[in-house]
Amino acid sequence: MKVKRFFAPDMRQAMKLVRDEFGSDAAILSNNKVAGGVEIVTAVDYDSSILRQSSDNIAGQDQDALTDSLADALAKAKDVIDNASERQDLSIEDAFQSKTKISAHKSNAEAMMGALGGKAHNVSVESATMKAMQSEIQGLRELLKEQMQDSMAERKPVEAMVQKRLRRLGISKVFAQKVLAALDLEENIDFSSAWDKAVGQLQGNVLTTSSDIVDQGGIIALLGPTGVGKTSTIGKLAARYVLKYGPENLALVTTDCYRVAAYEQLRTIGRILGVPVRVVDDKHPLEDTLRALKSKNLVLIDTAGLSAQDPNMTEQFKLLKSTSARIKKYIVLSATSQGQVLQAAYDAYQSQGLNGCVITKLDESVSAGEVLSLIADNRLPLAYVADGQKIPDDLRAADARHLVYQALELLEQQEAGHATD
Missing domain, CATH: 1.10.8 (Helicase, Ruva Protein; domain 3)
Structure with missing residues (x-):
């Protein structure tokens, strides 16, 4: 095994050093007060030859012996968890040691199960029994995990x-x-x-863009999965620009050739605002389209909404890279999406060199923490927040403080609702 000493001013900092280096698999061999603080001696990586030897020995055992060995390993694991459960003053050090013992007993049991599987032609063991043992071992680990959390909550x-x-x-x-x-x-x-x-x-x-991207001008593309509100956001941004600067120096472009409704919606917006709308397809490449619009101060590109599994997504990415023009890319994220859905969308589009994001449908969400967590954890600058259908009123420039407090308001509404149930 690997043994190492840690020194720190107090136990809390010492345990943090242990967790940072070895995670939760370290066993605490000793802890002592020393001049200037505490000393902890830890160990990881128990000798795997013991397990290999156990596996080799299993080859010569009969079914009853194997079953007894499995039961013994499981019983030892259960004894550890029972002892931990009975203690009300379980320390972090004790919890780490208990978890390490559980892992060791689990490894022994799994080694025996592997040997049994390899001798399937000689030894017949009911698969249901195996599954039951595996399930119980997992249950013991989960119980210990809860014990550790409870102990830390007390501390x-x-x-x-x-x-x-x-x-x-x-x-x-x-x-x-x-x-x-x-x-x-x-x-x-x-x-x-x-x-x-x-x-x-x-x-x-929560990072925010330095200024209103509409005021900056240039070529801006909105990316994201279908249904997150890209086209509606394009309409709000276009109206925002027209109200400030007029329609003469604005153009709208769509690369979405998969949905007829997408173009129709964008064309309706263009007709109302009095700005041209162009469609990129096989006959009208993006490079040529943008070259024809180079006199415009602002060009807004509405891209196709595709899932990460859609093979057409690669084609969309190639399309955006096919032009020499500099395109600023912003991913549109719906506040109504689950955390895993948001992360999947971000993972799918981050390779495109995102300049920031737009959060939509905040008015429809019951929680804003998931999207807040994603943009903060990934250091993704926030450009706008959309919280309604009104164009352009329900689109606001990013404000980190306001977004956090909106998330808190939604949390308080949830808590108030639970309190009245």
Whole structure:
């Protein structure tokens, strides 16, 4: 195994050093007070030859012996978890050691199961029994996980409360942990003060574009999955520009050849505003279209809404790269989407060199934490927030403080609704 010593001013910082280097798989061999703080001795990577030897020995055992060995490994794991469950003062060090023991017993059991599988022609073991044992081992691990969380909640109740509320807000587990790590909360801080600090951290992590992208001009393309509101946002941006500067120096372009309705909607917007609308297709390449519109101060491109699995997405990306013109790309994200859906959309489009994002449908969402978490965690600048159907009224330039407080208002509405149930 690998053994290492850690020194720190106090136990909390020492355990953080252990977690940062070894994660949760380290076993605490000893901890002592020393001059200037504490010393922890840890170990990881138990000798795998023991498990290999166990597996080799299994080859000569009969069915009853194998079953007994499996039962013994499972019983040892259960003893560890039972002992941990009975203790009310379970420390972080104890929890780490218990988890390591569970992992070791689980590895022994899995090695035996593997050997049984390899001798299927000699040893007959009911698959249902195997599955039951695997399920019980997993259940024991989950129980220990809950014990560790409960123990940490007892040791750091305010931090646990802040983390819980961040999760209710919709903030991802990973980003919530980053926020908590940045807070560096004092031991005697109250929840209200800690929560105010967390809100400040959220605001500080939301980047915004330096100025209104409509005022900057140029060629702007909106990207994103279908149904997130790209065409509606194009209409709002176009109306915003026309109200400020008139229609003469604006043009609209669509690369969406997959939906007839998309072009019709954009053409209706163009007719109302009095600006030209161009369609990019096989006969009208993007390069030629943009060259013909080079006299315009602002060109807004509405792209096709495609999922990451759609083979046409690659063609859309090639199309945007086919022109020599500099195109600023903004992904449109719907506040009504689940966190995993938002992350999948971001992963699909980030390769295009995104300049920022637009959040839509905030008025339809019951939680804004998911989209807030994604843009903050990925350092994706926010350009606009859309929260209604009115053109151009329901489109606002990005404001990190306002977005966070909108997310908090939605959380409070949820909490108030639960309180009246």
